[in-house]
Amino acid sequence: MESNTNPTPDKPVIQSILAEHKKQIKIGLTMCAHCSLCAESCFLYMSHEGDPQYMPSYKFLHSVGRLYKKKGDVSRAQLETMRDLVFENCVLCTRCYCPMGIDIPALITLGRRICRSQNLFRNYDR
Ligand code: SF4
Ligand code: SF4
Structure with a gap:
């Protein structure tokens, strides 16, 4: 059962999900050449006037990638930004x-799984 209703992130749960996918995350972090080619294939990026937060690489680097580099040690506010x-x-x-x-x-799907494990879901109030 990987669900957390506590506002403080459950670091061991996050770490265990990251460990399960360590190889895949490491490959993504190591192989990304920051070339931005993925941006052109994302209609959301193209329809948001080049806002970097819609760039595919940005989305995984600043969610799962950041969680991995910080070894799961993030605040609730940081997790909420990743959720978005x-x-x-x-x-x-x-x-x-x-x-x-x-x-x-x-990798983005994995980011969603980690958010859900911390009781963070799509924000329908936005
Ligand atoms: S994820 Fe995007 S920025 Fe990174 S190597 Fe692939 S195409 Fe380039
Ligand atoms: S980043 Fe998401 S929305 Fe953009 S092309 Fe990839 S899967 Fe589709």
Whole structure:
């Protein structure tokens, strides 16, 4: 059962999910060349006048990537910002193309799973 109703993030739960997907996250972080090619294949990025927060690479680097680098040690406010990135800024259409072979939608899906484990879901008030 990976659910947390406490406003303080449950670090061990986050760490255990990160550990399960360590290889995939490390590959994404290591292989990303910050070339921005994935941006052109994301209609949300293209329809938001180039707002970097809609860039596919930004969405995984600043959610799962950041959680991994911080070893799951994040505040509730930081997690809420990640929640907005992975739920509001992506519809998981899987159209983003990365020439390095990074599975961006899979990493964003993982970010959603971590958010859900901390009782953070899509924010319908936005
Ligand atoms: S296309 Fe791939 S390597 Fe380039 S910025 Fe996007 S995720 Fe990174
Ligand atoms: S899966 Fe998300 S990041 Fe990729 S193209 Fe679709 S909306 Fe953009």
